[in-house]
Amino acid sequence: MTDSLRIIILDDEPKMGRILARILTREGYTVEAFDRAGDMLKALGENGADLLVTDLKMPDMDGLEVMARARDLNPNLDVIMMTAYATVETAVNAMKLGAFDYLIKPFPNEELIMLVARVAERRMLREENQILRAAVAEQFSADNIVAASPAMRDVLKRAAKVATSDVSVLLRGESGTGKEVLACAIHASSPRKDKPLVKVNCGALPETLLESELFGHTRGAFTGAVETRKGLFQQADGGTIFLDEIGEISPALQVKLLRVLQSGEFQRVGDAQTFHADVRVIAATNRDLEEMIETGQFRSDLYYRLNVVPITIPPLRERTEDIPALIDHFLGRARQKTRRQINISTEAFERMRVYRWPGNIRELENAVEHACVMCEGDEIHLGDLPLVIQNDQAALAVMESSASGRQTLEQIEKQALIEALESTGYNHTRAAELLGITRRTLGYRIDKYNLPRRNPGVQAGSGVDQ
Numbered sequence: 001m002t003d004s005l006r007i008i009i010l011d012d013e014p015k016m017g018r019i020l021a022r023i024l025t026r027e028g029y030t031v032e033a034f035d036r037a038g039d040m041l042k043a044l045g046e047n048g049a050d051l052l053v054t055d056l057k058m059p060d061m062d063g064l065e066v067m068a069r070a071r072d073l074n075p076n077l078d079v080i081m082m083t084a085y086a087t088v089e090t091a092v093n094a095m096k097l098g099a100f101d102y103l104i105k106p107f108p109n110e111e112l113i114m115l116v117a118r119v120a121e122r123r124m125l126r127e128e129n130q131i132l133r134a135a136v137a138e139q140f141s142a143d144n145i146v147a148a149s150p151a152m153r154d155v156l157k158r159a160a161k162v163a164t165s166d167v168s169v170l171l172r173g174e175s176g177t178g179k180e181v182l183a184c185a186i187h188a189s190s191p192r193k194d195k196p197l198v199k200v201n202c203g204a205l206p207e208t209l210l211e212s213e214l215f216g217h218t219r220g221a222f223t224g225a226v227e228t229r230k231g232l233f234q235q236a237d238g239g240t241i242f243l244d245e246i247g248e249i250s251p252a253l254q255v256k257l258l259r260v261l262q263s264g265e266f267q268r269v270g271d272a273q274t275f276h277a278d279v280r281v282i283a284a285t286n287r288d289l290e291e292m293i294e295t296g297q298f299r300s301d302l303y304y305r306l307n308v309v310p311i312t313i314p315p316l317r318e319r320t321e322d323i324p325a326l327i328d329h330f331l332g333r334a335r336q337k338t339r340r341q342i343n344i345s346t347e348a349f350e351r352m353r354v355y356r357w358p359g360n361i362r363e364l365e366n367a368v369e370h371a372c373v374m375c376e377g378d379e380i381h382l383g384d385l386p387l388v389i390q391n392d393q394a395a396l397a398v399m400e401s402s403a404s405g406r407q408t409l410e411q412i413e414k415q416a417l418i419e420a421l422e423s424t425g426y427n428h429t430r431a432a433e434l435l436g437i438t439r440r441t442l443g444y445r446i447d448k449y450n451l452p453r454r455n456p457g458v459q460a461g462s463g464v465d466q
Contacts (some may be wrong), residue, residue: 005120006047009033010040010054010066011082020053023109024116037061037069045073051119053112056083056094067099078119082107111448114441121438125153145178145185146326149319151433155182155311162309163189168261170246170306171284173313176362179284180244182313187240192280195239198232203245211253212269221270233266233277240280246306247287247298254299261305281306316357316364318434323353326361330368342372344380351382355395414449417442426455 007029011017017033024031032049034040037060044052052070056063067079081094084105094102100122101115147156162169163186171179180199187197205213208222216231232241249257260266264276283306292298316323327344334342344352348371357363367386374384382390389395416435424430432442446453 005029005051005116005123006049007031007051007053007116008040008044008049010037010052010058011035012055012058012060020112023112027113027116029116037066040066041069041073044070044077048074049077050123051078051080051100051116053080053082053116056081064094067094078123080115080119110444114444118437118441125150145181146322146329148325149321151314151319152322155313158309158311159186160189162186162311164191165309166191166280167308168280168306169282169308170310171282171313172310173284173286174315174360175286176360177313177315178361179313180242182311183240183242183282183284186282187242187280190240190280192239196236197240197242198236199242199244200232201244203248207250207253208269210249211256214253215256215266215268216271216275217269218271221268225270228268231266231268233260233279234275236279237277238279240282243281243283245285246283247285247289247292251297251299254302258299258302258305261302316360320353323357323364324349326364327352327368330365331372334368334372338372340372340378342375342378342380344371345382348380348382348385351385351389351392351395355389355392413445414451417445417449417451421446421451422455426453428453 007024009017009020009024009031011020011033012035014033014035017035021031021033032043032047034043037058040052040054052067054063054066054070058066063081063083067081070079071077078100079094081099081102082105083102100119103112103115145156147153159182169183169186171182173179183199184197187193200210200213202210212222212225212229212231214231214233216229216234217225219225219228243257256266260277260279261281264278265274266277267274289298289303289307293300293303316326327349331342331344334340352364352367359366367389370386371380371384375381417431420431420434421428424434428439428442432439435442437445443453
């Protein structure tokens with residue numbers, strides 16, 4: 001990726017620009033340096049670029065204005081801002097205009113190299129994600145699946161791979177994370193896409209009725225069975241059946257489901273005849289099936305039949321990069337429904353961005369719909385959001401801390417690193433995923449802030465992933 005990344009450097013000190021260009025050229029990038037904004041913008045318009053590294057304070061044009069004009073010329077341009085003025089307000093303004101990240105002068109060469117490597121990696125992932133989204137059926141990838149975070153890109157990659165096969169899939173994740181949407185996407189990009197996709201919520205029906213729904217029944221099999229009826233497995237023949245809340249089915253029904261998975265055979269309720277269906281099974285659960293196996297609530301043989309390819313969808317609080325994209329996504333839907341050009345204020349957007357979303361994507365979607373109904377004009381304000389979000393003390397504390405400007409960007413970054421390391425038990429791979437950076441970048445920033453690489457309370461050699 002390095003040899004295809006074109007970089008423009010803008011610094012009103014020519015010597016500084018030449019030094020940075022030399023550093024990045026040695027890394028294999030194509031680099032051009034400028035000391036005047038007008039010359040840089042002209043070159044960008046004529047020759048294009050992938051990344052702009054620009055100073056914030058310059059005599060002829062403010063760095064934020066430079067960034068805005070540059071992104072007008074090239075909307076896909078990534079921007080790294082260099083600044084000696086490390087305030088939260090500066091960073092917020094830069095991020096709103098689309099900055100990828102920032103560097104606080106003076107900075108070590110390694111930090112610049114690491115940050116540019118992240119840009120190259122993200123651009124590569126962006127291209128890869130476009131390919132993956134095209135592989136997932138158009139109606140789902142374009143309209144329903146948002147994957148701005150590395151965690152969700154990994155989910156989509158795994159889904160795209162399993163879609164072409166015919167094995168059973170088990171979707172894991174909290175309620176509201178989008179398991180049904182992903183099941184639809186897998187079916188829509190599978191060889192069975194032209195056959196039925198049948199969905200059933202196993203937790204919404206009592207055992208006797210669920211058995212009848214799945215396998216069908218004969219006339220007179222039970223009170224109310226006035227006619228013979230095909231079950232969902234027969235209706236899904238040749239296609240896919242989505243069994244949501246699979247952890248809720250009874251042990252007796254688990255035995256019958258296991259038979260279908262093993263042989264494709266089943267019997268209707270009240271009928272001795274054996275039927276056969278060619279069905280691909282996608283199951284989903286928010287329960288700990290392994291614990292249920294230990295307590296005898298779930299059959300281990302059924303678990304292994306369902307869990308051929310597991311896909312875990314992380315909760316929204318662990319993929320915060322998706323929140324802005326999801327807000328835009330649901331606002332777009334609202335605009336189509338209401339035919340109003342509804343926007344969202346900075347204060348309301350920030351509150352939604354820092355809120356923890358215990359109900360995940362479903363809660364966020366409902367919050368946007370609620371706000372669109374409650375807002376009187378064409379802009380959503382903080383008071384239009386659901387009360388639970390308005391009154392959330394944790395989100396309020398984060399916003400007040402940022403607004404006060406008492407913390408520098410370095411302090412905020414250091415605290416984010418500490419929280420990620422502590423929340424993952426100092427597992428560097430998981431901490432890097434949580435922060436949306438590479439392990440190499442995480443290691444560099446641990447050293448930068450002189451943070452411990454291991455949990456101070458855990459002895460070396462304890463098995464913690466470093």
